[in-house]
Amino acid sequence: MSVMREQPRTVWITAFAAVIAFMGIGLVDPILKSIAEALNAPPSKLTLLFGVYMGVQVIAMLITGWAAARFGPKRTLTSGLVLIVVAAGISSLAGDINTLIALRVLWGMGNALFMATALAFIVGAAKGHQSGAILLYEAALGAGLAIGPLLGAVLGEWTWRAPFAGTAILMLIGAILCAAMLPKDAPRYTRAPVKITDPLKALRNHTLLMTSIGSAFYTGALFTVIAWSPFAMNLRPIYAGMIFFGWGLLTALSGVFLAPRAAERLGQKNGVIAAIGAYGIVMAIAAIGTLEGSVPLIGFAVIASGIPSGVLNTLFTSVAMATGDTPRSVASAGYSFLRWMGAAVAAVLVSYLAEWFGSTAAPFWFAAAYCVVAIGSVSMVRNEAASAPDVEPEAALVGAEEY
Template structure:
């Protein structure tokens, strides 16, 4: 097998592992109400399963780049997959919300090591930044669609089964990366963690990062809180978010690729964020039938997928920093926003009423629209000056 063919196989192995890892995020979605019912947990306690996962991811992404430099990208990817498999199994065997929250935090540690490393590996294996990012986002979209479906099907037999199924799939991903991925490790200097924060000195990159923080607050509010809001069966939730995830993948690949070559990136982001602001208002406060709200959730996957691809692309292209540093800096902010959303939605719903979390989502995304409108010119200028764009 030639060198280019080996690289192609390695890139597909990383892609498949990304898909499986992101299945692990969505697999919890359909079983949240059942976990709450079986373990006698409040909405806030149930949402901790997302918040601990995402909070650990946010903090650990600051160190993932340096860990990858010290140990090698491949080793870190394998370590991340192994940790996910172990903690997914632990979740399936646990019997209380505190234990589940702790084990989900461990799962987040594994994901924090794997996900930024996987993007750096794909960028190295594929070479073309935009193609690598589209591949990465397509894997995320498919994973986020298949995860809820797996959770819905297995969860209809008991809430433990989706965790056990996820652990088995992670072991398959671990085996695929161990066998097929052989990447020459370049000797790179270990950069201080402060380099991540220096990336924020670039105004265009800081604007993209804060937009990501606000946007992912909305993203994970919808993903984490909506299962408690819709009052569907486990399988019904699985099917709903399966459809949402399919459109997420479509938006992050075909739609994003076509629009990026026709329209300025900042304009697409502003339009998509404005659409999501309206979505949150309609979901929470419009007098719509439940079937219409389910359809809105599914269709929103297109805008969410488009935003995922656009912000990831912009974070790489406007930073003028090494890609590993830019990836860590962007991921820290986006996972920070993501971690705040689930537990905030639980507290707000308990104290102010079930629809009110969507008002918080609408405000967060509307602030992102304002920020992107103010920063549009420097962002487009920074992107056009990046040699990798052309």
């Protein structure tokens, strides 16, 4: 912890902006019911608030590396923050659900541009070993996931528009700080060129491809929880927000403290498989709770899912990065392309699964099935480095290298 306290101002400014950016993922969870009532929106439209948000990030992962190499990391990062400010601010004034969905597209693009470069700044400017910087980034990730739903719940008790306005104000502060205090970009000729197609070419590697497919199905299960459990629980914003706050808090704590121990005892690959198995069991519990109409059981499952999620946030990409023949930034982009594709598809699919099967529990049963597929895919990885007990936290998140 002393290493974290010694970090320069640049690191803390970027981490602060990262907290706000990650808040956007779960911000709308507690207020989905309020948005549905205010804008007369069906579940199929509401889940698009997640689907398009993640879908645009799938595409953006192919261009963010190129953008950072072409325009510079600081310009790319700051541009992403400005897009979030604009999208969140206008969202607070939206008069219909279609406008809100369109603005989430812009928001997702901004978030992708920011996330792809934020960690590069933190790692590049940090003092001491990189693990301290990555720990700070992990803490920012967890804090954002926890605070986002809580902010949405508290402000959402007043009006569903307030969380969007509050996020815009906070992100504007972050954008101003980053624009004024982050170091200038190096000249373009000093940055290695990156092609838009490089991440897709990286997926030719067997280890990276199998791990990315496994991550896509696990992330599909994760976004089933994010996008569908608010409908399954049907709670007031404040109560839904408290549940998702507990989920985000456990995600943060398990990622920092439990994941390294799981990797030490089981190895990275087996640690991932065990965590996905645990996630599948929790999804089955959520499905049973939905069938029985037990909101406490569903809430328990949502909160408990944060434990395996935290482990997977830290370990999953470590397996993907154990390829050895691809630059980490390029491999990360290819991995993230498939990973977020799983999130986007699942977030859109959940409401249709419930409709097709005539059961609100169907999305959770499918989430459990996604975990089975994910385990099968990761089991096909045959890379000694991926099975090693050592954890490289800097490989666990996208964009750990300077562009």
